[in-house]
Amino acid sequence: MDGIKLATLTNEKIEEWRIDFIRRKATDPLKEKSARISASSFILRARSLFSAETVARIRDIAEIPEPLPFSGIKAETVRVSRYRSSFDLAELLESAREELAAPRPEEYKIFLLGALAGLRRNEIDVLPWTAFRFDEGVIRIETTEFYRPKSHNSEADVRVDPELLEVFQGYYARRKGGFVIESDSPPPPFDAPYGVYRCQTHMRALLGWLRSKGVISKTPLHCLRKQFGSEIHARYGLLAASEQLRHGGVGVTARHYIENRSCSVLCLGHLLVKSERTIVPLQENRRAQSGAARK
Secondary structure (H helix, E strand, C coil): CCCCCHHHCCHHHHHHHHHHHHHHHCCCHHHHHHHHHHHHHHHHHHHHCCCHHHHHHHCCCCCCCCCCCCCCCCCCCCCCCCCCCCCCHHHHHHHHHHHCCCCCHHHHHHHHHHHCCCCCHHHHHCCEHHHEECCCCEEEECCCCCCCCCCHHHCEEEECCHHHHHHHHHHHHCCCCCECCCCCCCCCCCCCCCCCCCCHHHHHHHHHHHHHCCCCCCCHHHHHHHHHHHHHHHHHCHHHHHHHHCCCCHHHHHHHHCCCCCCCCCCCHHHHHCCCCCCCCHHHHHHHHHHHHHC
16 A cells, blocks of 8 residues: 555556466466456455546545556456365255254354355354344344445344254343354454454464365365355245355355256267167276286
């Protein structure tokens, strides 16, 4: 901040940064793809700082270069892989109930809010007990003294299982403060940088537990939110999943949060075996390969 003059943000300099950023990160194809996605995200965010509305507000108090920074830079379109589950939610829930509920209750509460309500990390971190509308069967996400929603769509009710509400009613009866997750740390300042949480210790411990259970992801807690969306989609459809995840539209839900579990095959395979069978069945082929390996 205040360290770089806007006039120095030329298209050439920005393009040089983008190429160098990808080159330094791309030690293998997977990391190269991640770097390209990150670079595009940074460019899009930076470009949003120079929207027509913003420029109109500051034109009288700041010298705005022409052309505007980032105006000639095209963010690279990189296809983000659709979500694929690496775990069974029912089995994970059973493990959490056995291993976390009694000895590590705060981690258990975080897990439940992520896996069975699809809440984001910052929503969980400063979730007040007033968000639980036990009589209505919902958790209400709204603006509070310590939380600003990601977008206006994020402010909504999340309908959850009655049994989940019963679990939290028990925690509510034993509450020690106004936040659902107990922590010795105070709420972060409203303008705190991204990644600062009052429940950081509990969250880090839960991330380690999730990884030990096969939740393979750079963001295991967010993976619970995606799994929640996929479970809703499998039962009630895309629109219901989008509404429960509180997205602005079904497009975001379909591209990034949903695992397609339908068996979409052509159903013409029977024509391959209509005459004399010459194809070795899979199970028989595997047994033959196993026997050859032992020899």
